[in-house]
Every structure is written in C-alpha cells, then in structure tokens.
Amino acid sequence: MSLTTAHSVVAPSAGSKRIAGAIIIAYALISIVPLLWIFATSFKTPPDSIAYPPKIVFQPSIEGYCNLFTTRTRQTPEYINSLGPATGFCDETVRKRNMVIAGPSNFLPRFLNSLIIAFGSTFCAVFLGTLSAYGFSRFKVPLADDLLFFILSTRFMPPIAVAIPIYLMYRELGLSDTALGMILLYTAVNVSLAVWLLKGFIDEIPREYEEAAMIDGYTRLQAFWRTVLPQATTGIAATAIFCLIFAWNEYAFAALLTSGTAQTAPPFIPTIIGEGGQDWPAVAAGTTIFLVPILVFTILLRKQLLRGITFGAVRK
C-alpha cells in the first residue's frame, strides 16, 4: 500500500480478495458443470449419451428434443419405405431409427401445468401475503405475535410430513389431480414465507406516507395502493421469486397428488426414461426446457432477489 493512501481496517486486502475470488470461481464451476452436462446431453444422440468414455466433443443432434415432444412407434423398414417423404427434420431423424412419429407427447401439457400452478400459486401467496403483512405491520392485531408465530410454525416441519392427511383430504374433496388443488397447496405452503418476508419490507416503509395520503384525501386502500405498493415492489419481487422457485421445483407433492391432467413437469420428466429404452437425451432436453422459465424470471429480478437475500442485514 502506498504512503498516500490510508490503510483501511475494514476494506479487504488484495490477497484476501484474490482468495475469495478463487473460492467463488471454484464454487461456480462445481455448480455449473452438471447444468452444462445436462445441456450438452440434450444435444447428443442416445448412443453418444451413454458412450464410454463420455464424449466431450460430439456431433450435435436435436433427436432428444424430437423424442421429448413426440411419441413414436417402431415399424418395419418396408413400412417406412412405403411412406411418403419425411415431413420434417424430426420425422427424418426418427425414421433413421426405424420409427415413425405417432403423435405429440405429454410434455407440453405437463409443462403448461407447471407454469399455471407455479405462477398461479405464487400470485396467490404474494397477494395474500402482502395484505396480511400490511395488516400485521400497520394495525393492532389481537395476539399478533402469537398469530405470526403460528404462521411461522407451519414451516417447522417439511411439508411432505403432512402428505398422507393431505392426500386423504384431497381425495375426499375431489382436489386430487386438479390444478386448483395444487395451487391451493403451494399457496398454503408459501404464504407463511410471504407474510414474514413482506412484513419486514413493509415495516421499513414509514407509515407517514400513508398518513400523508390519507390526510390528502385518500382512503386507506387508495393510500395503500398508491404509496405503499409502489415502494414495496422490491420486496414483492423478491418474495415472488422465492415462492416461484419452491412451487416450480416441488416434486414430492406433485408426484403424490397428480398423475394425469394436473401433473406438473417434475414428476413427468423421469417417466420419459421408461419409454423405449433409456432415452437420456430426451430427459436432458426436458430438464433444459424446464430450467428456462425460472432462469429468465430470476435473471429479470436478480437485483430484487439479492436485496431479498441480504434483507435486514444492512439498514438503509
């Protein structure tokens, strides 16, 4: 350090910065390698995907994606030759393996189920969470501390611990294998997180803003809408990401409670393995597509997410 600059006691030294950087890079590599491997596998042919030693360099193919979106039947070469020319790239690829496309697979509807259930439950959890958090933050709620503790206590055990009662309940109520049932379930699990996170954010917004708006002639609801919500957007975005990540990735309940019409992508993707041999490229393709929405959503809101994680650590 030169003589002209003061030595800071809080700023990390160059050496420790370098060590920290190295650790972060190592961790990032360890985390990203499986993702890259899945991404690469999705563009391999089935023989390449199980080749030993594993192939790093390979001829890319979209066979995995073709297999993911279609169901196929095996036919004799004579039958295939009797057909007209291939109608598309996938058709051509499949015929090389003595198969013809029989129809679309279930992947697209399952993926749509995932989108509807995850975004639907996230919206409900954040909507209810914002209103409850505002209530807890601003009004004298009788037994507020006990209620908040009760809300938190619903997260003390893993949600799957109540799987059997919920399974029985849903069967009786006719909610099994319905999108509504899954939205209700994920909302119930997420709303506690949403209330707690959002209460912290709303507590930080001085109540003078609403008081000023109420004196200026607005009702409380208008004041909430016009002054609190715009300032709580960061908190709402961060909470929405956390809720969405849970609902999007949830496997256990989805596997237990959905099997057909309302099945989400996580329990569906493993079932691809069984269809016509171990089709790893198709599984990898499904996984890759499955990662896209959450990746986009997280990148769009990454600033808010960061604030959500470090929330409370630094006072403004």
Place this chain on the structure above:
Amino acid sequence: MAEIRVQHLRKAFGDFVAVQDSNFVVEDGEFFVMLGPSGCGKTTTLRMIAGLELPTGGQILLDGEDVTMLRARERDIAFVFQLFALYPHMNVRKNIGFPLLAQGKPSAEIRTRVEETAKLLRIDHLLNKSVSGLAGGDRQRVALGRAIVRRPKCFLMDEPLGTLDTEFRDLMVHELRELHNRIHATTVYVTHDQMEAMSMADKIAVMNHGVIEQFGSPREIYDRPATVFVADFIGSPPMNFLKFGGGLAKGAREIVVQGATVAVPEVREDIAPADMALGIRPEHIRFDDASKLRGAIYGTEYLGTTQIVAVETADGIIKARVPAEIRLNAGDHVGLALNSARLSLFDRGSGRAVKTAIHDTASERRARHG
C-alpha cells in the same frame, strides 16, 4: 381558513396518559406553536387535530364544526411531516399535485395550481425532478407545496425543520414566517426548539407531561413564565432560581434571599409559608459591588456582544448575561444587582408563579384589547 378550538382533549395509551385536559383556541390566521420536550404530548395533540389518532376524550372544533371523530381525509387540513413523506416514486410535480388528484380535479387545473404553488415557493425549476435527488431545503419546500396547493382550512406541521442542517433551518424559519405573512393560513406547528417557536409564533403553548403549562404570546411566555417548568425550558441559558422560604403577604415589595434584601414586583396575593424561589433571567443581573447578594466567578462563555458569566453563590451557580467588555477572572468575588421590575416568584411545591405586579400589565393590555 379557520379557527381551531380544542376542548378538554385527552389521550391515553393504556395506562399512559399522553395528553390531559388540553384547552386552547387557535384563532383564524394565527401561527400557533406547541413547544415542549420530546414525549410531552405535543405531537399526539397535533395528530389528534389531524385525525391520525382518535382522542380518548374531549372535542376538536374546526371552524365551529365538531371534527373529533372524523377521518383525516374528511377534515380539510394539510399536514407537513418531520420526514416530509415525499413519495419517492413520483417527481416533484406529481408530489405536489397528489392531494388535488384525490379531489378529482381536472388535470389542467392541477397543472396551473401546482405551478402557482411552485412559483410561490420558488421551486418551479424543480417540478420535473425526482424528489430523491433534492437537497433538504428543497424537499421541505416540496412538502410545504403539497400542503399549500389544496388551500386547506389549516396547516399542521410536525417538527418540519427537525431534520434540516442549521444553515437550511435558519433560512426555512424565515421563509415559513414570510409565507405565513403572505397567505395567513391558520397553522399549528410542533417543535422542541425554542428558537423556532419564539421567532415564528403568534401564540405558543408550552407542554410538559401531557399538560399545557402556559399558553400565550412568545413575549408573555418569556417575560411572565407561569410555571417553573416554563421558566426553565425557555431562554438560553434558562432562568436562574434562588431559593427562599416563608410566606408572602399581598402588597409585599421585597423578599430576603441569602441574607440579602431584594426588591421584587409588588405581590398581588397572600401566600402561606412555603418553599419559594426567586426567578431571574440572566440578562436582568448586573455586577454591583454594593449588592449584598454575592458570589465568586466560576467561568465565562464569550459570545461576542455579550458574555455568559457563571457565578457560584451559596445557592449554586447563577448565570448572568453581561456586556462582553467587562473583564472578569475566575475566583473574583462580585456583588449581584437584580432588575427588580422583571423578577418572577414561584411556589416551589406547585411550580406555579406567584401573582405579582408583572402580571398587571398583561391583564391591563388584555382589558384594553377586549
């Protein structure tokens, strides 16, 4: 504009009584300041007038109309908060126009009125700026603009200068008073700063522990403090107290303090023997070796035109404000001569001021006015 009448106002939070039996009238166009230490109930009183808190008892009349239980938005008042409460997601123009938007005014009218207001406050060049980038004084002006723009019945201000730098503060005190002189809006202003109160107010209410200790003009409060608390709270340095005992007879013109006979304003009531105190403003003390009231110089604070001299007497430190030219050395023995016409007498038990000739002028003047 309107008159604000507060009658038997009371507010309790559980067992804690924040405001007890407050009574005062703010006349139309008056600049009224509630002054007191933090936690004295001044802000609570203000919030009750605004409708942000509901009173436990009593009445608030705005222009003769009972508004005690009305919602804030139904009262037609404007409130300036200590932290300004400017909406960070709106620019200056939208912030100022926000109350008019609530009234459903057409956008052309909002535009003209916002611009008029901005011109009045000399912030018209800032209208399209974001509020987060503004300097303290300008934020204050925007907050004032939001209050002025709707032409309310009265303005309520909760320590609006509390967060400003000293430099801005002096400027804003001046501007606020000037603004008041121009628009003559009934204003209730809460502060703990006596300088702000004395320089801006038409009337001051000094509060302590939820009770209004004295209500009057700044001059009355300074010259004729009604209680020991007021005498001690107002003035820098505050009033000096010398203890003495015994009763006072109506018509008495002198008392004995520390063996010295001191002439006082003629006493107007009989006081049974009790613990008493003589109150002396620092500027009403002169050094006079002939005086029997004596002490030793303890220290001096040089202030340019005057100096504050601390004198150690048998009854503790007394502070005198004397011309700066007088040369004094610590340890010097001096005699203290008091300006008899301006002294106050207090009953130390109740804290109440004894009625003396200094109160005559007040009642005479009030009689002439009435």
